Amino acid sequence: xxxxxxxxxxxxxxxxxxxxxxxxxxxxxxxxxxxxxxxxxxxxxxxxxxxxxxxxxxxxxxxxxxxxxxxxxxxxxxxxxxxxxxxxxxxxxxxxxxxxxxxxxxxxxxxxxxxxxxxxxxxxxxxxxxxxxxxxxxxxxxxxxxxxxxxxxxxxxxxxxxxxxxxxxxxxxxxxxxxxxxxxxxxxxxxxxxxxxxxxxxxxxxxxxxxxxxxxxxxxxxxxxxxxxxxxxxxxxxxxxxxxxxxxxxxxxxxxxxxxxxxxxxxxxxxxxxxxxxxxxxxxxxxxxxxxxxxxxxxxxxxxxxxxxxxxxxxxxxxxxxxxxxxxxxxxxxx
Amino acid sequence: xxxxxxxxxxxxxxxxxxxxxxxxxxxxxxxxxxxxxxxxxxxxxxxxxxxxxxxxxxxxxxxxxxxxxxxxxxxxxxxxxxxxxxxxxxxxxxxxxxxxxxxxxxxxxxxxxxxxxxxxxxxxxxxxxxxxxxxxxxxxxxxxxxxxxxxxxxxxxxxxxxxxxxxxxxxxxxxxxxxxxxxxxxxxxxxxxxxxxxxxxxxxxxxxxxxxxxxxxxxxxxxxxxxxxxxxxxxxxxxxxxxxxxxxxxxxxxxxxxxxxxxxxxxxxxxxxxxxxxxxxxxxxxxxxxxxxxxxxxxxxxxxxxxxxxxxxxxxxxxxxxxxxxxxxxxxxxxxxxxxxxxxxxxxxxxxxxxxxxxxxxxxxxxxxxxxxxxxxxxxxxxxxxxxxxxxxxxxxxxxxxxxxxxxxxxxxxxxxxxxxxxxxxxxxxxxxxxxxxxxxxxxxx
Numbered sequence: 001x002x003x004x005x006x007x008x009x010x011x012x013x014x015x016x017x018x019x020x021x022x023x024x025x026x027x028x029x030x031x032x033x034x035x036x037x038x039x040x041x042x043x044x045x046x047x048x049x050x051x052x053x054x055x056x057x058x059x060x061x062x063x064x065x066x067x068x069x070x071x072x073x074x075x076x077x078x079x080x081x082x083x084x085x086x087x088x089x090x091x092x093x094x095x096x097x098x099x100x101x102x103x104x105x106x107x108x109x110x111x112x113x114x115x116x117x118x119x120x121x122x123x124x125x126x127x128x129x130x131x132x133x134x135x136x137x138x139x140x141x142x143x144x145x146x147x148x149x150x151x152x153x154x155x156x157x158x159x160x161x162x163x164x165x166x167x168x169x170x171x172x173x174x175x176x177x178x179x180x181x182x183x184x185x186x187x188x189x190x191x192x193x194x195x196x197x198x199x200x201x202x203x204x205x206x207x208x209x210x211x212x213x214x215x216x217x218x219x220x221x222x223x224x225x226x227x228x229x230x231x232x233x234x235x236x237x238x239x240x241x242x243x244x245x246x247x248x249x250x251x252x253x254x255x256x257x258x259x260x261x262x263x264x265x266x267x268x269x270x271x272x273x274x275x276x277x278x279x280x281x282x283x284x285x286x287x288x289x290x291x292x293x294x295x296x297x298x299x300x301x302x303x304x305x306x307x308x309x310x311x312x313x314x315x316x317x318x319x320x321x322x323x324x325x326x327x328x329x330x331x332x333x334x335x
Numbered sequence: 336x337x338x339x340x341x342x343x344x345x346x347x348x349x350x351x352x353x354x355x356x357x358x359x360x361x362x363x364x365x366x367x368x369x370x371x372x373x374x375x376x377x378x379x380x381x382x383x384x385x386x387x388x389x390x391x392x393x394x395x396x397x398x399x400x401x402x403x404x405x406x407x408x409x410x411x412x413x414x415x416x417x418x419x420x421x422x423x424x425x426x427x428x429x430x431x432x433x434x435x436x437x438x439x440x441x442x443x444x445x446x447x448x449x450x451x452x453x454x455x456x457x458x459x460x461x462x463x464x465x466x467x468x469x470x471x472x473x474x475x476x477x478x479x480x481x482x483x484x485x486x487x488x489x490x491x492x493x494x495x496x497x498x499x500x501x502x503x504x505x506x507x508x509x510x511x512x513x514x515x516x517x518x519x520x521x522x523x524x525x526x527x528x529x530x531x532x533x534x535x536x537x538x539x540x541x542x543x544x545x546x547x548x549x550x551x552x553x554x555x556x557x558x559x560x561x562x563x564x565x566x567x568x569x570x571x572x573x574x575x576x577x578x579x580x581x582x583x584x585x586x587x588x589x590x591x592x593x594x595x596x597x598x599x600x601x602x603x604x605x606x607x608x609x610x611x612x613x614x615x616x617x618x619x620x621x622x623x624x625x626x627x628x629x630x631x632x633x634x635x636x637x638x639x640x641x642x643x644x645x646x647x648x649x650x651x652x653x654x655x656x657x658x659x660x661x662x663x664x665x666x667x668x669x670x671x672x673x674x675x676x677x678x679x680x681x682x683x684x685x686x687x688x689x690x691x692x693x694x695x696x697x698x699x700x701x702x703x704x705x706x707x708x709x710x711x712x713x714x715x716x717x718x719x720x721x722x723x724x725x726x727x728x729x730x731x732x733x734x735x736x737x738x739x740x741x742x743x744x745x746x747x748x749x750x751x752x753x754x755x756x757x758x759x760x761x762x763x764x765x766x767x768x769x770x771x772x773x774x775x776x777x778x779x780x781x
Contacts (some may be wrong), residue, residue, distance in 0.1 A: 010698050013765050
């Protein structure tokens with residue numbers, strides 16, 4: 001056999017195999033996990049929620065596109081801005097004005113990700129940065145909760161309110177289960193919390209579907225299972241302790257787990273790889289800290305809900321958690 | 336499925352690691368075949384770790400198959416023997432698997448010779464002390480046949496004040512695609528057991544363990560049929576890189592070789608199955624290391640096979656015997672797909688450490704786009720040495736050389752599990768290799 005030097009064989013260094021699980025695929029897996037939540041929200045709150053989520057996505061993807069253009073770079077096809085937009089949309093109230101959602105998406109990507117240096121460089125969860133911005137800017141709009149819709153075609157007129165004009169008062173609003181617990185001492189039955197036919201943010205009301213989502217994510221290895229598990233376990237632990245010490249006055253631990261954004265936050269926000277620890281021990285510490293802060297804020301803070309701030313605070317200390325949970329050395333001195 | 340054969344056994348392993356597709360099916364049931372002799376053989380003087388061998392033949396000299404043609408160039412070096420009966424045509428540089436022109440002995444085969452190797456003089460191994468036994472291994476040109484090609488006599492020679500309790504024989508073959516060790520264990524179990532016995536007797540080891548991944552049930556069965564009580568055949572969970580000696584010792588004995596240390600620190604001697612069989616061949620048959628089993632496989636090879644190949648045979652002869660190279664072939668790899676080396680030329684010869692020749696039709700590093708690190712931690716969970724590959728790679732990229740040691744850079748043995756598993760397709764192990772070079776350069780300056 002005559003062999004030629006001018007063949008097309010590629011020279012490179014090992015390894016020559018890859019798992020095939022890529023960053024865009026991981027983001028895509030998380031997006032798939034949100035689909036049942038979106039469908040359920042349409043069923044519960046009406047198709048208006050699709051507009052709210054779309055507005056947040058448009059804000060996020062638009063900001064990524066504009067920033068990339070201005071830096072003369074092509075945006076990476078990594079699905080991450082799309083995911084940020086969807087996640088932000090899912091933690092907004094169902095009747096949230098569209099222009100605010102759009103702005104929130106843009107701020108989340110702009111201030112939450114791009115000014116840090118883009119994908120992988122940000123300290124805080126971009127979707128939560130977007131929501132924190134909206135919470136600070138529009139405290140009334142973001143705490144105005146629609147009651148579940150009469151039919152799925154119902155769209156709250158509030159979402160079409162114009163920028164900087166007083167939002168229309170919406171006739172059919174209600175308190176969330178956490179609001180009821182905080183301000184009226186009323187505990188909603190856990191059964192109702194499981195299936196989501198209650199007031200709350202678009203994606204957070206159905207505990208069952210969120211659990212389905214985390215099962216999918218873990219099965220696809222799209223998230224570190226320790227993060228959601230430790231967060232929920234910490235809430236269960238700390239709220240049980242306080243519940244028992246205070247003579248069962250506060251909300252019970254099951255209520256604490258299934259109400260508000262805890263499950264959603266634990267499954268979709270605590271599992272963001274960029275802003276949470278990458279070491280296994282760090283994951284346990286992160287979850288424990290987030291769960292503890294959620295219980296503190298909910299029971300002793302001024303707000304009914306504390307998941308967002310709890311996770312943002314833990315995001316802030318994640319670099320330190322990583323630093324102090326470096327793996328032990330194989331064959332090194334036992335510490 | 337692979338583990339079905341060992342349902343009632345507890346299969347041990349090490350922590351972390353990855354599970355690449357095994358892809359061994361194309362050759363695992365194909366008996367070893369002898370590749371036909373060709374016209375020309377090239378024996379590089381550097382085909383082992385350590386100093387190059389020193390030629391003792393001259394151009395034009397007639398040599399017999401098995402005849403010594405080069406002496407060790409130092410303690411960490413070994414002997415070379417002619418793979419064929421023929422005539423030395425050159426002592427000049429030839430193309431080496433590392434891509435450079437390197438000193439080599441080129442031998443033209445005598446087309447009329449029988450090419451039957453004559454048994455050589457060797458002592459009775461039972462009468463040899465440790466030092467003389469080690470010298471015999473050096474005279475037979477033995478090196479680790481798993482791929483690293485570390486001279487065997489260096490490992491076998493026990494330093495003053497040390498002892499060997501356990502002999503660990505490496506039949507793991509954790510690299511995907513490769514089946515040469517599997518076939519050797521299935522077809523020549525008596526040589527593996529005999530070699531293990533010789534090592535135990537000479538080093539005074541109490542016990543030996545032969546570690547084999549559970550995807551090779553035939554090999555386990557073949558060895559168990561012959562093994563005496565003190566040689567334990569241990570099927571292990573299938574996981575890469577279990578064939579690394581530190582991982583294998585952890586899996587078999589539950590012990591961690593100290594960082595920067597050797598198996599000897601745990602009173603352990605490790606050896607590859609191929610090398611172990613070659614030890615038996617030297618003492619029982621009087622044949623030094625002149626040929627080895629090479630798995631020729633991959634989607635670019637029409638007829639994958641396990642071949643018994645004289646050292647120095649050009650890769651082109653192996654490929655030709657296996658039906659040529661498919662035109663879709665994008666990469667040709669000497670060794671396994673996780674730790675092997677790509678080749679451009681088919682003139683490169685088979686060497687002592689060549690365990691496989693793999694033709695791949697996809698180049699993942701090019702096909703998959705690189706994304707920024709998303710800090711998912713998969714590299715940490717894959718690293719068998721408990722390192723932080725993304726941190727090491729980042730430090731190397733940023734040239735923060737003095738920080739690399741803080742993250743135990745030199746513990747990395749470049750198994751490439753991190754790069755294999757990185758969803759952002761960051762060349763982690765490649766950066767770590769560059770980091771090692773930079774760290775050594777900085778060390779030398781001091």
